[in-house]
Amino acid sequence: MKKATPYLLLLPALLFTAFVLGYPLVQNLVNSVRDVSLVSGVGGWVGLSNYANVLDDPLFLSSLRNTLIYALVGTILALVIGLGFALLLNMKIGRITTIASFLYTIPWVISPVVAGFSWKWLLNDHFGIINYWLSSAELIDAGTSWLGDPQTVLACVIFARVWQFYPFAMVMFLAGLQAIPLEQYEAAAVDGATMFRRFFHITIPNLKPVFSVLLVLGVIWSFNDFNIVFVMTRGGPMNASMVLPVLVREFSFVFFDLGKGSALSVMTFMLLVTLSFLYLRIISGRESA
Amino acid sequence: MKRYALAALIIVLSLLVLLPFLWIFSTSLKPLSEVNQYPPEWFSPNMSLKPYADMFFFMPFGIYALNSTIVASSATIITLFVGSLGAFAFSRFQFAGKRVFLLVFLLSQMLPGASVIIPLFQLLKEIGLYDTHVGLILVHSAVLLPFVIWLLYGFFQGIPREVEDAALIDGCSRLSALRRVILPLALPGIGATALFAFLGSWNEFFFALILTSSDATKTIPVGIGLFVGEYNDLWNQMAASAVLFSLPPLMLFALMRKTFVKGLAAGAVK
Numbered sequence: 001m002k003k004a005t006p007y008l009l010l011l012p013a014l015l016f017t018a019f020v021l022g023y024p025l026v027q028n029l030v031n032s033v034r035d036v037s038l039v040s041g042v043g044g045w046v047g048l049s050n051y052a053n054v055l056d057d058p059l060f061l062s063s064l065r066n067t068l069i070y071a072l073v074g075t076i077l078a079l080v081i082g083l084g085f086a087l088l089l090n091m092k093i094g095r096i097t098t099i100a101s102f103l104y105t106i107p108w109v110i111s112p113v114v115a116g117f118s119w120k121w122l123l124n125d126h127f128g129i130i131n132y133w134l135s136s137a138e139l140i141d142a143g144t145s146w147l148g149d150p151q152t153v154l155a156c157v158i159f160a161r162v163w164q165f166y167p168f169a170m171v172m173f174l175a176g177l178q179a180i181p182l183e184q185y186e187a188a189a190v191d192g193a194t195m196f197r198r199f200f201h202i203t204i205p206n207l208k209p210v211f212s213v214l215l216v217l218g219v220i221w222s223f224n225d226f227n228i229v230f231v232m233t234r235g236g237p238m239n240a241s242m243v244l245p246v247l248v249r250e251f252s253f254v255f256f257d258l259g260k261g262s263a264l265s266v267m268t269f270m271l272l273v274t275l276s277f278l279y280l281r282i283i284s285g286r287e288s289a
Numbered sequence: 290m291k292r293y294a295l296a297a298l299i300i301v302l303s304l305l306v307l308l309p310f311l312w313i314f315s316t317s318l319k320p321l322s323e324v325n326q327y328p329p330e331w332f333s334p335n336m337s338l339k340p341y342a343d344m345f346f347f348m349p350f351g352i353y354a355l356n357s358t359i360v361a362s363s364a365t366i367i368t369l370f371v372g373s374l375g376a377f378a379f380s381r382f383q384f385a386g387k388r389v390f391l392l393v394f395l396l397s398q399m400l401p402g403a404s405v406i407i408p409l410f411q412l413l414k415e416i417g418l419y420d421t422h423v424g425l426i427l428v429h430s431a432v433l434l435p436f437v438i439w440l441l442y443g444f445f446q447g448i449p450r451e452v453e454d455a456a457l458i459d460g461c462s463r464l465s466a467l468r469r470v471i472l473p474l475a476l477p478g479i480g481a482t483a484l485f486a487f488l489g490s491w492n493e494f495f496f497a498l499i500l501t502s503s504d505a506t507k508t509i510p511v512g513i514g515l516f517v518g519e520y521n522d523l524w525n526q527m528a529a530s531a532v533l534f535s536l537p538p539l540m541l542f543a544l545m546r547k548t549f550v551k552g553l554a555a556g557a558v559k
Binding site: 014021088097100113116128132163217221224230245258265279 | 292295296298299302303306307308309310312313316324325328329370371372374377378387390392396400401402403404405407408409411412431432434435463488491495510513514517527528534535539542546550
């Protein structure tokens with residue numbers, strides 16, 4: 001009976017996971033080979049034609065491209081900024097760093113909906129403060145529409161995403177920095193290493209594990225991120241900022257084609273599984289090291 | 290001298306980082322005529338709390354706030370209870386399949402919401418939980434659970450075994466050792482985890498957007514998210530709702546920042 005105890009303890013958690021992970025994933029596969037509509041209900045089996053429909057849709061490739069750019073560029077920028085802030089806060093110049101470490105984390109604490117809304121308003125073509133500043137400095141024409149221009153819209157949502165995600169990287173890097181044994185720096189100082197050399201030969205190598213975890217988590221989370229794009233642009237204008245999670249909702253709940261939406265979400269999931277395996281390899285690599 | 294330069298840099302960066310909020314806050318106090326005014330001004334003599342009163346006309350903010358509170362508190366309680374049982378199993382027992390179970394939880398943390406939303410939507414409709422508090426609470430709990438287990442696991446690992454062994458020798462059962470020894474010692478960690486769970490549910494948008502439809506169940510982010518699309522010109526009222534919505538997370542975070550950051554770091558950097 002003793003042997004059963006850990007399983008009994010895990011049972012509720014496993015039931016929840018089956019409810020939100022197991023069942024939906026299986027059902028999603030079933031949906032994706034059927035004709036399922038939000039309006040006319042469940043129809044017949046259609047084989048792989050939902051998948052073919054997705055692949056034939058030019059929106060798929062452009063959204064995939066946008067999603068990859070959004071996830072990769074956004075994450076890398078957020079990590080660079082997070083690291084910079086962590087280094088700054090790690091200098092510990094008194095009370096001000098404590099207050100700053102609170103203030104710098106705020107973008108991550110509030111809802112992404114508020115983040116998206118704030119940037120949308122900040123970037124407003126006519127009344128936004130950013131356009132006012134830039135046009136006063138004569139860098140741009142007044143009324144430049146950042147979110148209305150297919151050329152600039154993706155950069156804008158990435159910017160908002162970076163702003164919302166960098167604090168997580170900062171907190172992790174800061175913890176990583178504080179875990180570096182001081183002796184390493186002291187020894188280096190005794191040997192006469194410059195600040196520059198100490199940074200590249202002690203700080204960076206010590207932060208490498210944190211960095212790889214953050215990179216993979218960041219890419220996966222951004223890949224899944226629906227909020228910023230939905231609130232700021234809904235994927236527009238002319239789908240120039242469309243990303244896969246928003247497209248799944250569009251297929252399913254705007255065009256009512258649950259079958260096509262399911263096929264797209266199965267494909268998204270496959271991509272994610274590939275990324276997750278990468279993550280696991282990094283994690284288990286660290287455990288055995 | 291270097292100290293002052295750094296301090297100045299820190300302050301400038303704070304202003305830059307907080308720019309969107311400062312601008313939203315300023316907007317939330319202005320009458321509409323001054324919101325739609327060029328050049329924009331940070332301050333105006335006509336600032337008042339009026340937009341905060343007006344926004345209730347377009348959005349039943351009180352009901353949404355109640356819904357958000359019900360959903361987020363219930364999801365927090367459920368995940369903490371279910372999660373601490375699971376984390377206890379992982380940190381104090383050796384059993385077949387332990388690694389696999391840990392992997393399942395790790396993986397489900399990366400689950401794309403878009404990949405499960407359609408079946409969840411169908412399922413909730415079928416069992417009559419679509420557009421109900423209970424439905425959203427269950428989904429939020431399940432979504433938050435992996436990270437909660439991960440965090441709690443880290444905290445439980447940090448409690449010395451000897452303390453628990455002493456309790457067992459004194460005649461406690463495993464479960465009462467969890468209740469009487471481990472949980473009290475892990476209290477700061479549990480507080481941080483509760484904060485995480487509450488914020489996660491309070492701020493959650495995607496599932497709430499698709500799994501609710503009536504005002505009686507919609508949460509605040511859904512209200513704001515849809516409001517932003519529909520009433521595009523009432524920026525001051527939208528800003529007011531965004532400010533009100535952000536207050537509870539900010540206050541909670543200000544209170545618990547230290548334990549939260551420590552817990553996150555313990556769970557992830559380890």
